[in-house]
Amino acid sequence: MSGPADQALQPLAIIQTGTPPEAISSRHGSFSQMICRAAGLRPDEVEVIPVHEGAAIEPPSRYRAAIVTGSPAMVTDGAAWSERTAEWLRQAVDKNLPIFGICYGHQLLAHALGGRIDYHPRGREVGTQLVELLETAASSPLLQGLPRRFPAHLIHQQSVIELPPGATVLARSEHDAHQIIQYGDCVVSSQYHPEFSPGIMDTYVAHYRPQLSAEGLDVDALNAGIRPTPEAQQLLLRFVERHVRLREAA
Numbered sequence: 001m002s003g004p005a006d007q008a009l010q011p012l013a014i015i016q017t018g019t020p021p022e023a024i025s026s027r028h029g030s031f032s033q034m035i036c037r038a039a040g041l042r043p044d045e046v047e048v049i050p051v052h053e054g055a056a057i058e059p060p061s062r063y064r065a066a067i068v069t070g071s072p073a074m075v076t077d078g079a080a081w082s083e084r085t086a087e088w089l090r091q092a093v094d095k096n097l098p099i100f101g102i103c104y105g106h107q108l109l110a111h112a113l114g115g116r117i118d119y120h121p122r123g124r125e126v127g128t129q130l131v132e133l134l135e136t137a138a139s140s141p142l143l144q145g146l147p148r149r150f151p152a153h154l155i156h157q158q159s160v161i162e163l164p165p166g167a168t169v170l171a172r173s174e175h176d177a178h179q180i181i182q183y184g185d186c187v188v189s190s191q192y193h194p195e196f197s198p199g200i201m202d203t204y205v206a207h208y209r210p211q212l213s214a215e216g217l218d219v220d221a222l223n224a225g226i227r228p229t230p231e232a233q234q235l236l237l238r239f240v241e242r243h244v245r246l247r248e249a250a
Contacts (some may be wrong), residue, residue, distance in 0.1 A: 010064040011047040012244050015085060015196065017104050018052050018071025023207045028200045038195040038233055039240045052083045060091055065098040065243040067208060068105025069195060075107045075117040076129065086112035093187055098243035100236065101189030103156055109189050110181065113164035120159040124215060125175040126208070127222040128229065129154055131192060137170040137180070142188060142238045146170055150231035152192035153201040173250035180235070194236035201226050
């Protein structure tokens, strides 16, 4: 059994499930780099595991916490690496490892725990959109003091369509009913990207402009709506503070 001193030496696992398009990564880096930059994480605090490239994750006891990144992949594709990661997540949840899933990670957690993922019937959600906290959010220390509604950066086609058993929804948007989901005391996920800056969101909208226009979206309005999302970023910052920094200080 590990004690506080051992936990302080354990890294935060960043489970990287994909790579942004080159137009985004060349300017803003990988998803793990975006997360580290937004959360103020040092290189010596993290271990990046590119599971989409076939990298294996060590047992959950090896880590103090885990963050599962976004991805251009689709959970419903059932890729072998994705299903292996889902199995690891089930084991990690059973071991009470603190986990934070983002976008694809949000969906993969729900899939791993028995929920259903699919393409959203209303199509893509993209840009800076309002997220609304539900009454259930009042009991979450990660969301204390945040306004009831706040802007967040999003880009996704698939969603959590049916919740897993035991899941609690903490927030929604006009488009997606499951924006933040909590599982027990130490596992949480967001459909939105708390690590995105306005610059990252702007690059995404510019890169996908032809596709977004073809889908009937008003790209000029999306561009005009991009703005800072400090409240959305708090979910990531507070997860790191609670499950990485506090353990480091123990």
